[in-house]
Amino acid sequence: MPNNVLSATKSEIGGVVQEFTWKWENQTIRVVYECLGTGSPLLLLPAFSTVSMRSEMGEIGKLLSPYFQVIAVDWPGFGQSSRIPVDYQPALYQQFLYDFVTSVFDKPVTVIAAGHSAAYVLQVANKISTAFSRIVLVAPTWRGPLRTMGVNNQVAGFFRGMVRSPIIGQLLYKLNTVPSFLSLMYRRHVYVDEAKLTPSFIQYKWNNTQQPGARFAPAAFVTGNLDAINNQNDFLTLVKNLSVPLMVIIGESSPSKSRASMDALAELPGVRSIVLPGSLGMHEEYPSAIVEAIEDFLRNA
Secondary structure, three states, X not given: OOOOEOOOOOOOOXXXXXXXXXXEOOEEEEEEEEEEOOOEEEEEEXXXXXXXXXXXXXXXXXXXXXXXXXXXXXXXXXXXXXXXXXXXXXXHHHHHHHXXXXXXXXXXXXXXXXXXXXXXXXXXXXXXXXXXXXXXXXXXXXXXXXXXXXXXXXXXHHHHHHHHOOHXXXXXXXXXXXXXXXXXHHHHHXXXXXXXXXHHHHHHHHHHHOOOOOOHHHHHHHOOOOOOOOOHHHHHHHHHOOOOOEEEEEEOXXXXXXXXXXXXXXXXXXXXXXXXXXXXXXXXXXXXXXXXXXXXXXXXX
């Protein structure tokens, strides 16, 4: 694993911060990741969201670090990684994950992927059967917020263009990331226990949204431009073609459309699954329950 340690970049999970320098369409993107523990490699991929960052996988990482070398990643355009104004799209993230896995690891790696990360992991696993040794998908999704709400692609594309524009875009993004709005979104479909949504927690999330260039990748996610697949059948097909062990963790309080998709995955032959408390942010809200549920699968699959 590379030794390009970043002393100036803040640790989010108590590990060693490193960077992966990656090129996309002749532009250099600095991807920040963090390593913790020793043993077989375990890759942690946070969910895509307006507030996506590797720290949301931090508690899972800490709990598993006595048994694995945990590697938690900030996706390009999110967290402490570069947030340059490129066209964030599935091809970018598909290529990034392929390049990261094949460059950083010299053997199949276990991966725990939350939310929208699921389809990207499944695509890489279908492309390279030796990329992953086992896969855990936590509250997996494939459809962005506006598409889930029924907004058509033309309207979503118009909104995405507005957010990317210099002045109006900054205003729209600011309105959609004020602490009160973030708190509302967490209460509606991310967290179950509202008592955990303290002012300091929301402030921490808000700080993450205020980095230079922060609006570009979240705008792509919200408008469906990071949907790696177009329909439920494609999602299920990725799993049907999988050649490595898979476990799906379902949040019992997940929004109805997302929950139906998770249940459909769980019903496929060979897929291990469990329903646990939580919603779309269950990987951050209930890390101990998740680790307890997957520990045997990780060690014995």
